[in-house]
Amino acid sequence: MTTPRKLQVGVAGLGRMGKRHALNFHQNVPRASLVAVSSPDAAERQWAAENLAPHGVAVYASYDDMLAHDGLEAVCVASATSVHAEQAIKAIGKGKHVLCEKPLGTTVEISQTVVDAASKRPDLKVMCGFSRRFDASYRDAHAKMQQGLIGRPAVLRSQTCDVLDPSGFFVAYAQFSGGIFVDCSIHDIDLALWFFDEEKSKVRSVHAVGITAVEPDLQKHNDRDNAVGTVEFYDGRIAYLYASRMMAAGQEDSTEIIGTEGKLTVNILPAENHVRIYQPGGIRQELPQTYWDRFKAAFTTEAIEFTESVLEDKPVPIKLTSAVSAVKIGAALQESMVSGSKIWFDKDGNRTERAQL
């Protein structure tokens, strides 16, 4: 009788998301072993020395060194967006399976390089982690849609709205994030591709507007703190999106999928838990404050299913090309927001000067 083997996983990057991914693989994924982490940042490595090293996790300053860790089989890329693609490609080059945080890159071109690298190694599992696809509520909604509960889905409204952070964090972050549509709305775009079936729904036009209501300095990075985008599809569907960095009450990620015979909503009235507080002034429900608070269980499911796809050699749950499609739409929305111009595509996905039928 032998204990089944566990996937040997390394996590690249130990910033906010990196720490979470590391702990997630360490504590919540029974079939994986976190064996190594890497970060160029000394403070982050210190954190790992205190929290992970005692459990047998090797801590590297160099990503390349971590890739050379003996027995390493898979890498979770959770570093800054600007190095996602480079690190993913290196890992593929070394024959490692890759779970890469979204987005693959801030442009279509960069994102595509990961797809190209992966296509040369069909033996490896390479996935971009769109966490909402692993959330129990989104999955339930998707299953209900597929069962026909709402007829044909025609309109999708979705928003990714962060709690107001007056520290100025978002201004610094905007330099590298790709902008609010690539950083936030990418999730909503991915949902549209998932619910509308990206094989059939081709984008016809995108249009966006944005404002800086609380962070005027975002303008210098061509970014905004509130933005509304519209995506029109050739098969008669619309997705419309709202992203914000200005929510007073907490994280508000809500979605409606409106079909010809019904509608499904996810998180239309957010709540942190099952508690309601009755005081003078009314009844109050608290909200999750961060994306992680809302989706931490989804990140666990994501890691478990990625691990399983490697160990059992099954297809990864999300096709890698989907991540490129999402960036393409997000980047076009960002451009439309900045330029003020509507952007058109033909049915092959090429940009055109004017409307096509």
Next chain:
Amino acid sequence: MTTPRKLQVGVAGLGRMGKRHALNFHQNVPRASLVAVSSPDAAERQWAAENLAPHGVAVYASYDDMLAHDGLEAVCVASATSVHAEQAIKAIGKGKHVLCEKPLGTTVEISQTVVDAASKRPDLKVMCGFSRRFDASYRDAHAKMQQGLIGRPAVLRSQTCDVLDPSGFFVAYAQFSGGIFVDCSIHDIDLALWFFDEEKSKVRSVHAVGITAVEPDLQKHNDRDNAVGTVEFYDGRIAYLYASRMMAAGQEDSTEIIGTEGKLTVNILPAENHVRIYQPGGIRQELPQTYWDRFKAAFTTEAIEFTESVLEDKPVPIKLTSAVSAVKIGAALQESMVSGSKIWFDKDGNRTERAQL
């Protein structure tokens, strides 16, 4: 072509509820004309002199004088509970139709005197106003129950909970109210009689406990500020009730009707209106602050339907004997709360020493 005649109505009592009933008949009942009001209180009459007299309403200090008002056809008794029965009986004696605020009296005996008086004048419409029976939500729930949506109703939970009033009002009020079960829970008891069908459901036992969490002075009037009662019926049903004068957030009158195949709730999560307020700390909904705020539309429907029953000589919507049954149960609960003893009834409604099968 003639304008159809309107019912000539007088309102007795111009306290909190009296003012509301007067304005209600004046403004919201197209087929009624408020022609007279009465109050022994000079300040209340002053209010009427300013607000009603300019619209042609006669203001009387004496109830008897109002009864003699030329053309008066019907009286709405909205005075202190202690004179409800006396005034109702006088009006019946003068051949007036009567809409009497609940309860008819604080004891079964007093309440019964009104029924006896009414039974001698079958030509008159006499009704005790249990306002919830006119509320759109309770009516919807009752209709759905009758359609069979929840199978056989077996358990009813209902509460009448007033907003905390630190002014001491409830202590003074307790002298004459009959106690929290007769004053508040009477509504919930009436709902049990309505939903369980009082012709079939006979009370087997009642039991109650109560505390004074915020108003210890209520003890001197044998009253409490929070009380829980249980009513057991011979046909295998239970009603359990909660009454309170201590709600921080506002008026909370909620009901559940639990059947063998489903459940209906009314107002399980109260809200003043459709607004939600998102601020740091969460999402908040305000509550109605008073019974009137919650049920004002029901009082209008009540007045409209009472008026219609008179003008068209139709049965009143609620049988008068029902009001006696409700007081009987409420008074027994109050007694049980004070004595600590469970109270038993036989199937004919007589009190017994011990449990009957």
Next chain:
Amino acid sequence: MTTPRKLQVGVAGLGRMGKRHALNFHQNVPRASLVAVSSPDAAERQWAAENLAPHGVAVYASYDDMLAHDGLEAVCVASATSVHAEQAIKAIGKGKHVLCEKPLGTTVEISQTVVDAASKRPDLKVMCGFSRRFDASYRDAHAKMQQGLIGRPAVLRSQTCDVLDPSGFFVAYAQFSGGIFVDCSIHDIDLALWFFDEEKSKVRSVHAVGITAVEPDLQKHNDRDNAVGTVEFYDGRIAYLYASRMMAAGQEDSTEIIGTEGKLTVNILPAENHVRIYQPGGIRQELPQTYWDRFKAAFTTEAIEFTESVLEDKPVPIKLTSAVSAVKIGAALQESMVSGSKIWFDKDGNRTERAQL
């Protein structure tokens, strides 16, 4: 002592909305008397002969004849949109006060003719009835915004979504309605003007897309059954709108006002009443099925306040010019939806070829 005089009101048009306005003035407005109605349609007049004439209401086939009714002081124009302006102007010409159903007309030019006519008779009260401004929840939200609860409002999301009607009604209706943005979204646009303060917020651009998901025949009238519009304002605000004729569950008119320090929502999770139904499959809440079901109390308030503004010679609650601004935006959105082009305005409200700073 005399009974105060009542405003003598006539209602033009007895279609779906006309009947409701007539009954509303007849039953729910204490200071008004419905004295006359008119309709060119024999069936509608028959309804009035049965339901209103017995109460002393004169029934006319000709609008002009109704205007000549002895003692008539005010007209509620509730006829087809295509004759709103003409009838309103005629009434003004005869010295009658006017409450006109929205919109004044389907184009800016037509709408402006009413404003021009009214401006020559400053003694008359002329108002376009945007019912949501009289809804208790919207008023509560507006008051809370003005108290500063949400800081500066920056983004408004609002939708007017009708229940799916498979009868084909909406196709026939589209010939005269002005299109989905003029017919439905006009309410949401009016809310944006109200919450953002139209004196300060000038439109910079509008953009819209639409589809026919259930009623392809709408295309022939240049209309759609689902449409999304974006309105950008010069002072850094955005309104984004959704209109639909395809809601499975009922009428869904929801609004969010998102400010720099908080958010207010109105009707984010619609419910018909306070009842919840628990059955296998879950907990269910029913929805209002029509605009009237949701807003009937607002229509009553509207009629009461219009009546009061006449009787007491006070300003009407909504400035008439506001109705022209709303049509201007609605018509531009409709045009953008059909043409596919974004439409720009300069700060004086004139259309321009390209973006202005």
Next chain:
Amino acid sequence: MTTPRKLQVGVAGLGRMGKRHALNFHQNVPRASLVAVSSPDAAERQWAAENLAPHGVAVYASYDDMLAHDGLEAVCVASATSVHAEQAIKAIGKGKHVLCEKPLGTTVEISQTVVDAASKRPDLKVMCGFSRRFDASYRDAHAKMQQGLIGRPAVLRSQTCDVLDPSGFFVAYAQFSGGIFVDCSIHDIDLALWFFDEEKSKVRSVHAVGITAVEPDLQKHNDRDNAVGTVEFYDGRIAYLYASRMMAAGQEDSTEIIGTEGKLTVNILPAENHVRIYQPGGIRQELPQTYWDRFKAAFTTEAIEFTESVLEDKPVPIKLTSAVSAVKIGAALQESMVSGSKIWFDKDGNRTERAQL
């Protein structure tokens, strides 16, 4: 560098709850290793042979044999209620730490034997698993209460309501469960002890009524399918409880804690997840169907914290004596329900004939 040691755990019983506990310790508790399980039932062992043995878990037919498993440190007793106490005491006798499913036994006497055994081995961690104390929402509510958000808690309403199961399962189960108050309401009683502070709140009286609305055969085991109980405390507090086996929509475990300055509710309107379904008929939310569905995360927290208390030699999160207090109240309620009599206690917890002040 060494991997920290893991607690070696065995699970006794592989029925419905036993399987869940076994998988829970196996998959979700990073610091524990499931090393053994036992069941006298061949089918259950077969399940373990397929699902646990391949991961290195030893499967025993005999509980005693499992106790002798080499290296075993702790036992989770998840067998039938009737053997809880016996198995717990045996494990203590062998020097094993014990996490015992609730209740310790169906009577006070039996429950006390476990406490007595544990008191002789203060070096061992022995805990009765009241799962709600580990639920994030209940913990949040308790923390808010302790922060003073609701003043002094005075009334607690709590219910444990299972989904209707027409298979007859509950009749068979009633033979050994101790009855609905010991089996279901024990959780609500434990909450009362937790929120009211059992050191200070001593029971003064209990009273209960019950019916068999859907399962008349429960009568032969002195049980009911719907029951309402009231618990009165000497320090002026009330807990009132509802237990049912008849919920149509799903598991409904809700609690209100009502204080002198506010109220907290947990799960007042249950929902399975964040999805809402809009269809003709309204908006619907699905419910968890079982206790496990609702509380599975709490069971994981319970196992993690029990493990931690052993490994770090910290007090267990719930005092063992609390489990005896809860059974005492539950058994008295069950007796009151069957006999019809109210039961009184003096301040030392002894039963008395009549009310004590």
